[in-house]
Structure formats: C-alpha cells, structure tokens
Amino acid sequence: MPEQASMREAYGRTLLELGRENPDIVVLDADLCASTMTKYFMQEFPRRSFDVGIAEQNMIGIAAGLAASGKIPFASTFAVFAPGRCFDQIRMSIAQSKLNVKLVVTHGGLSVGEDGTSHQAIEDLSIICSLPGFTVIVPADAIETAAAIRAVATHKGPCYVRLGRPNLPVILDEDYKFEMGKAVTMKPGTDATIIAIGIMVAPALEAAEMLAAENINCRVLNMSTIKPIDQKAVIRAAEETGAIVTAEEHMEHGGLGGTVARILAENRPTPLELIAVRDTYAESGKPAELLERYGLTAKDIARAVGKAIQRKNS
Amino acid sequence: MYNIVTVMTSSDSNKKSSQTSANNAGVFHSHEALENVAKRLRRHIVTMIGKAGSGHPGGSLSAVDIVTMLYWKILRHNPSDPYWPDRDRFILSKGHAAPMLYSALAECGYFPVEELPTLRQIDSRLQGHADRTATPGVEMSSGSLGQGLSFGIGVALAARLDSRDYRTYVLLGDGECNEGQVWEAAMAAPHFHLDNLVAIIDKNGLQIDGPTREIMNTDPMEKKWEAFGWHVIEIDGHDFGKLTEAFNQARMVKRQPTVLIADTIKGKGVSFMENVAGFHGKAPSQEQMETALKELE
Numbered sequence: 092m093p094e095q096a097s098m099r100e101a102y103g104r105t106l107l108e109l110g111r112e113n114p115d116i117v118v119l120d121a122d123l124c125a126s127t128m129t130k131y132f133m134q135e136f137p138r139r140s141f142d143v144g145i146a147e148q149n150m151i152g153i154a155a156g157l158a159a160s161g162k163i164p165f166a167s168t169f170a171v172f173a174p175g176r177c178f179d180q181i182r183m184s185i186a187q188s189k190l191n192v193k194l195v196v197t198h199g200g201l202s203v204g205e206d207g208t209s210h211q212a213i214e215d216l217s218i219i220c221s222l223p224g225f226t227v228i229v230p231a232d233a234i235e236t237a238a239a240i241r242a243v244a245t246h247k248g249p250c251y252v253r254l255g256r257p258n259l260p261v262i263l264d265e266d267y268k269f270e271m272g273k274a275v276t277m278k279p280g281t282d283a284t285i286i287a288i289g290i291m292v293a294p295a296l297e298a299a300e301m302l303a304a305e306n307i308n309c310r311v312l313n314m315s316t317i318k319p320i321d322q323k324a325v326i327r328a329a330e331e332t333g334a335i336v337t338a339e340e341h342m343e344h345g346g347l348g349g350t351v352a353r354i355l356a357e358n359r360p361t362p363l364e365l366i367a368v369r370d371t372y373a374e375s376g377k378p379a380e381l382l383e384r385y386g387l388t389a390k391d392i393a394r395a396v397g398k399a400i401q402r403k404n405s
Numbered sequence: 406m407y408n409i410v411t412v413m414t415s416s417d418s419n420k421k422s423s424q425t426s427a428n429n430a431g432v433f434h435s436h437e438a439l440e441n442v443a444k445r446l447r448r449h450i451v452t453m454i455g456k457a458g459s460g461h462p463g464g465s466l467s468a469v470d471i472v473t474m475l476y477w478k479i480l481r482h483n484p485s486d487p488y489w490p491d492r493d494r495f496i497l498s499k500g501h502a503a504p505m506l507y508s509a510l511a512e513c514g515y516f517p518v519e520e521l522p523t524l525r526q527i528d529s530r531l532q533g534h535a536d537r538t539a540t541p542g543v544e545m546s547s548g549s550l551g552q553g554l555s556f557g558i559g560v561a562l563a564a565r566l567d568s569r570d571y572r573t574y575v576l577l578g579d580g581e582c583n584e585g586q587v588w589e590a591a592m593a594a595p596h597f598h599l600d601n602l603v604a605i606i607d608k609n610g611l612q613i614d615g616p617t618r619e620i621m622n623t624d625p626m627e628k629k630w631e632a633f634g635w636h637v638i639e640i641d642g643h644d645f646g647k648l649t650e651a652f653n654q655a656r657m658v659k660r661q662p663t664v665l666i667a668d669t670i671k672g673k674g675v676s677f678m679e680n681v682a683g684f685h686g687k688a689p690s691q692e693q694m695e696t697a698l699k700e701l702e
Contacts, residue, residue: 117566138566139566141562141597143589143593144592144593146589146592146593148551148552148555148585148586148589149555149558149586149589149590149593150555151555152552152553152554152555152556152558152559152586152590153555153556153558153559153562153593154559155545155555155556155559156545156555156556156557156558156559156560156561156562156563157559157560157562157563158559159537159544159545159556159559159560159563160559160560160563160564160567161490161563161567162563162566164559179549179552180552180555180586182549183546183547183548183549183552184545184546184552184555184556187536187538187546188537188538188545188546189538
C-alpha cells in the first residue's frame, strides 16, 4: 500500500511557504479556512488574509479588486460553492476581466462522501473550463498539489485548482516536476490509453496492473492540466494505442471525457469510453461506496478498456 | 502636487475642453463651468445612444452630475497615465451607464472625443457595457449588476496593504441594490473599516419594470446602510454644492466607509425622458434626439 497524504494539507503548507516568499500573495476564504487549510497562511499573515464569512460572491469580487491592484489573491472554498455559487462573478470579474486570481477549491467530486449531494461538486470542471483564459488543474496527489500551487502562483492569469477531501495514495516521486499543460506518462503502453485526472489516476494505474495480468499493455496519462489540455498527448495516444478511456470524478458532460472526445473527433476519431458520473446526482455514503456505486473504480476502468479495445479490433 | 484634470470655462464644445495639468490642484470651483461640462456629457450621451440605436439613456443621464463632480473636482487622476498606481479609482458598478462614463473619460482626455460615436459598433473600444479590457480609464468590467462594491472593497484593501492613500468610489443604482451581493459587500466594507471607500447610490427611483418602490422596494435606503455600519449622507444628486460638501465630509470619516445616497432624476436634462422608466434601455429616435439636443443647448 502506498503512503497516503492530504492534498488540502499540501495546499495549506505550500501557501504558507509562498506567503513567506512573496509579500504580494493574499488569501481569501469564506468561513472554511480550517477545511481548505488556508488557516496556516491566515495564522501567520493576518494582515494579508481576508475571511469574508459565508459570502462567496463577495469573495470573488474582492479577490478581483485585489488582483486589479497588483496582488496575487488565492481564494478558497468548496468546489460546489465556487464556481457553483458564483459563476457570474467568476465570469465577469475574473475571466472576462483577465485578472490574476487563483481559485483553489477543495472537496471536489463524490469522494466528499457523507455530506451528500449538496456538497458533491460534479459539474465544476465543465463550468470553469467554459470560461476563456482559465487554467484548470486537477492534481493527482499531495505532491502534485504542492507543485501545482507553486506553478499557479507564478503563472499570470486566472487559475482554478480542484482538490479532493480524502487522503490519497502518493503516486508521484518526491522530486516530481510539474509542468503546466503537459500530460504526465505514469505508465507507458501500446494497447490502449487511460487518461485520468485527480483521484482517478491511482485507480487508473491499478486498472492497468489488472489488465497487464491479461497481457494488455495499457498506457496511463495523468492529465492534471485539463485546460489548456495537452492535445498532442491525446492525439499521440490515439495514434499509438488506438483505444482510449477517460476517468474523472465528474459528470460526463464537459469535463475531461468531453474535452478528449472533441479532440479525437476533430483530429483522429478513435474508440473512446468515458468513466464519469452518468447524468445523475449521487447521495450520502462512504467515499469508496459512492465511487463503486457510480462506476468510478479500477474495475470499471479495466472493463471500459476492454470495451474500447474490442471496438478498436472490430 | 498631483496631476489632476482641470476644466477650461470655454463654452465651445467643439474645442478640446479638458487638459491635464501638473502642479495645478483644485483650480476649478465654478458650478457654472461644471454645469457646462455636465451638459456636454448629456449631449454626448443622447447622441451616442441615438446613433447606436440602442443603449441606456435614463440611468446614464441621472448620474451625469455625480460623475462630472468626481472627474472634474474630486478624483486625483491623470488621463495620460490611466494605470498610475496612486490614482483614485472610480468603479462603475451599474455598467449599463457606460455611455456616461465614456463621455466623461473622453472629455477628460483618456481617448479622443471623436471616438464616442463608435459606441456599440463592431471593433469599437466602447463596448455596450463597461469593459476594463477594452477602454482606457475603465477600472472594472460591469453590466451584470451587483458586483462593483465587492470589487471596490478589494481595491480599497489593496490600498491599505500597500500604504497608498488613493480613494475608491463605487457608483451603484438603487435598482441594483435588489442584488444580494450588494448586501454581502455592504456587510464587509464596515467590517474591514474601509474609510478609503465611498459608495454612491444613484437613487433615480426607477428600474426596468417600473418604480423601484413598486417592483422591489429598497427603502428606507438610509436606514439599511446605517444598520450595516456605513456613514450615510443623503443629498440631491444634481446639486454640485451639496455633492462637494458630501465628498469632503466623506474624507473626514474614519474607520468606516461612507455611502452617498443621491436622489436623482432618471433621464435628467431631457424633458421627455425625465422620470420615464421606458427610457431605461431605449434609444431616442432621430426626432427625439434632435429635440433632446435642442433642450441641452
């Protein structure tokens, strides 16, 4: 069993380090600093911290005003509340305005678990990817989280980083170098490609192992930057493996699967299977139970790979 | 001394009527000259919207005197350097009044007055609603109501972090105060003790569907803002003397933000537009435009 670590903890600690390095970094939260882990920064830098209370729309506007005045605001809440609660504010005050705001949201996807539907963001990637100019990143573990947070801090322009609630297996090396907009080949392979994001990268690797036992050699790509997506890596996977499965903890519409489908349709039509939530809301339950019920496990991925390969060969 | 915009008292509206001037603060006091500026802005507004064939004359005309006062007497700004870090910020939250802002910016010299008739046309820098990425001097993209005060809080907080003494002014409509985000921001600004922030409510009493009192009553406006922790000043938004006093008073207020609740007349200056909700978002016809311009001579 690989070591487990918290992405949120990695975010909070990295943000604190960045705060020590760069006085222009400011932090906003909407009454969730102990959950998003902005609390470490807030404790050390109270003057540069703004807890706006339970008012996400206002938080987005304030962040935009700070960015328009030269600050680098990190604004955090749960993924259901931003962009869910404040799409129009993000659209006008950040995206259209081309302002340098970093939205780092936590509790993405079904793995929120027991809190249920109201707290399970499964539409956020689709919403945020529809906004021109946004860079959208879904890290796969705590190490990639820390690296991605450093990258967005120096990137000029609006960024969205989506983190999960539970501890996740650490799958990247300590010296991992994050490159924005570049797919990471987690495992080479020639028979099919699994393209995964966030908490689905670990089960994708597990699925590839299961398939290896059946002599199926599966490539696994971690597409942590979902926008701008590494289009070349997708086309190369289509050319070299001829069968693709996407895996995301998100609705089937407009997220990773939808984006990959567009790239394939425009460039190289290829059998594609989506592992995603199928046009439904979920419910309360343990994260593992929910992932199983809504078809987001290693077994589901392996089955989908089998289907894609069958279509390729038919 | 700071760069400010001064106004020549020339009544020739074809002449460039403003200039930047270093070392020349607050030279301009005559209300008559301000009235002439305001009249020019009103003429621009009617002409621009008439030519464009669409736009929002009512709420542009109601706020002209407030904005004239700000750009010609109150704001510290330099049209040749729109991104000067120490400039006072004017944030137009009611973004549909963009023609009013464009007229003021052009008359100040941010861009040529000749550009005004391009309003709402393809390739124009003058977008239908205020757009910070398109027009020099526009601080914020607005048009979706309710967002400006939050933005202003961010700008005012940045001033404090950087120990800069610029001031931030946000203009909202009274109908706009139906939006919940306005009250999130109204709660936050006193919480952060932002005495460098001034909100101005252009209280013209009308929104698209009719009188604000009938559609969604925002009264008693002054009690609401007071209860949220603001220093409240109620004034006639067309009285330059009262506007001057109010803005000066706001500078003296410490550790809390100030709101000016400015009673105004929607469509002010054009008889057939005054207090008519129908002219919120409707352009005048050619004939109406000519009549309006005659009234504004």
